[in-house]
Amino acid sequence: MEIECLNVGKIVNTHGVRGEVRVVSKTDFPEERYKKGSVLYIFKQGQSEPLKVTVASHRQHKQFDLLTFEEINSLNEAELLKESILKVEKEHLGSLDEGEFYFHQIIGCEVYDEEDKLVGKIKEILTPGANDVWVVGRKGKKDALIPYIPSVVKKIDISSKTVHIEVMEGLIDE
Structure with a gap:
């Protein structure tokens, strides 16, 4: 199944020991994109199939967005996500007000x-x-x-x- 996705961020590191990841965000609306329950896709280098994940938590720390996913439960699992690209399905983009753009x-x-x-x-x-x-x-x-x-x-x-x-x-x- 081919899905059209847009880049919303890059996982640059882990944070803490519970599987939290540090994201450099490329999205216009992080509070919307990373809210609990949002579905994102993780594209790991060298893998053709993305990993579908559900946001479990989101908070901001310094210039990063810190995320946990329901499917990732440990530091070891989160370590494997470093340098991955986070994307959202294009069809999940919300509508914008007049004069707003993605x-x-x-x-x-x-x-x-x-x-x-x-x-x-x-x-x-x-x-x-x-x-x-x-x-x-x-x-x-x-x-x-x-x-x-x-x-x-x-x-x-x-x-x-x-x-x-x-x-x-x-x-x-x-």
């Missing part, structure tokens, strides 16, 4: 300035605090960091994979 919808969009000149393509989204920051890859230049705030991001068109921004002074170094 990371996978934004990554890959082309960014244009107010004069309709191509700035670059969004290759990553950082979530450092108050607002997201979009990392825009540019040909022959270093990446631009675009804050996702109304005064900068003016229009997002998911169907055409384009974003229009207003370039504030110092936002994009040439």
Whole structure:
């Protein structure tokens, strides 16, 4: 059975001795994605079949999400999950409010300035605090960091994979 999944995080280590894993999250909504009872898939390197797991607990610790799964009951079992990718079935994505987007919808969009000149393509989204920051890859230049705030991001068109921004002074170094 082929299921379409989206990356929500990477298991980077274990935490404690009871099978808890430390996750670097790549999801827009960790509180929703990792809530108790959520079904996730663990893709281990070198294995073609993912391991289906159910979240037993979730808490945040420093910059990590700490998870336990109903199917993983010991430190030894959790150790085997290091470097695995956590995914969710695409059909389990919730609906969003107007003006909200999933990371996978934004990554890959082309960014244009107010004069309709191509700035670059969004290759990553950082979530450092108050607002997201979009990392825009540019040909022959270093990446631009675009804050996702109304005064900068003016229009997002998911169907055409384009974003229009207003370039504030110092936002994009040439």
